Amino acid sequence: MKSALKKRLEEFLFPARSSRWIGLLRIGLGLQVTVNTLSLWSDWGSLFAAKSDTFIDRELTEALLSLSAPFVPRVAWFVTLGAQIGLSEAVTLRVTLACLLCSGLCLIAGFLSRPAAITAWLLHLAARSSGGFTAYGVDNFMTIGLFYLMLCPLPDRYSIDRRLGKKRTLDPRLVGFLQRLLQLHVCLIYFFAGLAKCLGAGWWNGNSIWRALTRSPFNVISADLLLRWSGLLPLLGICLCLLEVSYPFFVWPRKTRNIWYVCVLAMHVGIGVTMGLYLFAFIMIVLNVAAFGADLPPFSRPPRDWLPARRAVVRA
Amino acid sequence: MLHRKQFYLACFSFHFLLIVFVGCGDIVAFIARGYTWLPGPFRAFAQKIETSVFAAFERVQPSNPVKQGITTYAHLAGIEAGYSFFAPSVPDNYKVVFELHYPDGRIEYDLPHASTRSGGLRLSTLIDNIGETDSDELREIMVKMLAYSVWQAHPEAIMIRAVLGFAALPTAAEFQRGIRESDQFVYAYDFVFPSPSDGRVP
Numbered sequence: 001m002k003s004a005l006k007k008r009l010e011e012f013l014f015p016a017r018s019s020r021w022i023g024l025l026r027i028g029l030g031l032q033v034t035v036n037t038l039s040l041w042s043d044w045g046s047l048f049a050a051k052s053d054t055f056i057d058r059e060l061t062e063a064l065l066s067l068s069a070p071f072v073p074r075v076a077w078f079v080t081l082g083a084q085i086g087l088s089e090a091v092t093l094r095v096t097l098a099c100l101l102c103s104g105l106c107l108i109a110g111f112l113s114r115p116a117a118i119t120a121w122l123l124h125l126a127a128r129s130s131g132g133f134t135a136y137g138v139d140n141f142m143t144i145g146l147f148y149l150m151l152c153p154l155p156d157r158y159s160i161d162r163r164l165g166k167k168r169t170l171d172p173r174l175v176g177f178l179q180r181l182l183q184l185h186v187c188l189i190y191f192f193a194g195l196a197k198c199l200g201a202g203w204w205n206g207n208s209i210w211r212a213l214t215r216s217p218f219n220v221i222s223a224d225l226l227l228r229w230s231g232l233l234p235l236l237g238i239c240l241c242l243l244e245v246s247y248p249f250f251v252w253p254r255k256t257r258n259i260w261y262v263c264v265l266a267m268h269v270g271i272g273v274t275m276g277l278y279l280f281a282f283i284m285i286v287l288n289v290a291a292f293g294a295d296l297p298p299f300s301r302p303p304r305d306w307l308p309a310r311r312a313v314v315r316a
Numbered sequence: 317m318l319h320r321k322q323f324y325l326a327c328f329s330f331h332f333l334l335i336v337f338v339g340c341g342d343i344v345a346f347i348a349r350g351y352t353w354l355p356g357p358f359r360a361f362a363q364k365i366e367t368s369v370f371a372a373f374e375r376v377q378p379s380n381p382v383k384q385g386i387t388t389y390a391h392l393a394g395i396e397a398g399y400s401f402f403a404p405s406v407p408d409n410y411k412v413v414f415e416l417h418y419p420d421g422r423i424e425y426d427l428p429h430a431s432t433r434s435g436g437l438r439l440s441t442l443i444d445n446i447g448e449t450d451s452d453e454l455r456e457i458m459v460k461m462l463a464y465s466v467w468q469a470h471p472e473a474i475m476i477r478a479v480l481g482f483a484a485l486p487t488a489a490e491f492q493r494g495i496r497e498s499d500q501f502v503y504a505y506d507f508v509f510p511s512p513s514d515g516r517v518p
Contacts (some may be wrong), residue, residue, distance in 0.1 A: 200404025
């Protein structure tokens, strides 16, 4: 009995999987890093300057971070490093941002995949840690995604690295194990998000949806227009609560997977469009697609023939 | 392979225990602080759990190497924060207005601003964090930094009053009755800066 349970657990945690999901995660995160970097281009200096002219000084956030986690990467490390070779803070910040942009572009292309994944994770983490008070959900989920990507066996079969001949036999069970990690993490994200919403009265009567959509700076839709559809808000709130809290239970069975997966993607598209949270919506879609969408259409069709790794018996 | 699998399983267990711990910490805190519709007995029970389990971790000295190791790993993996965005209820929208006083008695008003939408989102998050922080000292320091950045753009100002408030949002029914968003005062801070003739740096 015990060994049967152990075997089932092992089969669940270490399934043989292809690296398709890693390719999707890499390209998705590459796009996310690139667009996020470009969107911060003009504010980057203000966000991370030791004496900011718009935001809170980086040094305050870093001092607070040092109290609890002194070994977490931060922008000050790069500024200190830059100072040792004679670079000013402003130049170092620009170079850091340019490196982040390059790592995003490399991830999209799958060129130098592993160094690009590590660089993107390190620089993004440093920026997030130093800009703690200005960081929001998108930064959190980008760190999660980049952390998993960095651990993944790279290069995946869709990368330029593979075309350039960097063949590497990937253990399909390790690839499957890492996908399980991501899948379970995504499930826990929705479960706790849904449970917290279920505990708030406002999500059952539509008030929280109304507040979320009319609250600055998310008030993309005018309140007058929203009022016309206010009758639907309680239903929408209840659907959101139930969709999120039940996600870990219905995304696994084959019969319900497609419905929950598509509904969650639709929810994020809705959040992106109605609240202007495009980057947040995109990162959540990327994590969902990598976790559960890699084996579903439109990504489930066989890969194109030009990739040498296609000839492998176990497509890893 | 067996040893490798055991190693992966150990990492998996640690990683997911942390995620569950942080997620449960959020939920328990919401119940304990009465932010949910759950009745009193649940609140008392959650308060007990919060004190005995979650607060116990908080009470461990920050210099404790085990705590530092766990906290550092959580930051590296991006799992140090929970996932209760806009839950259990959508928080108030905090605002800061700066009242600039000039030597000739003139008064001007300014708002913190960013040059892009993305920067604006971050600025809004920052102001919400300032409004929600429990520490009066930290709040004052952060407001002072914002005021200083405003003073850099208006160096002739001799005093800046920073007013922190939140926007009370009407419900859909109230909005239909003509009630609109109203600004509620929370805190005000006065920061005195030297006049240009003083030649001093604040």
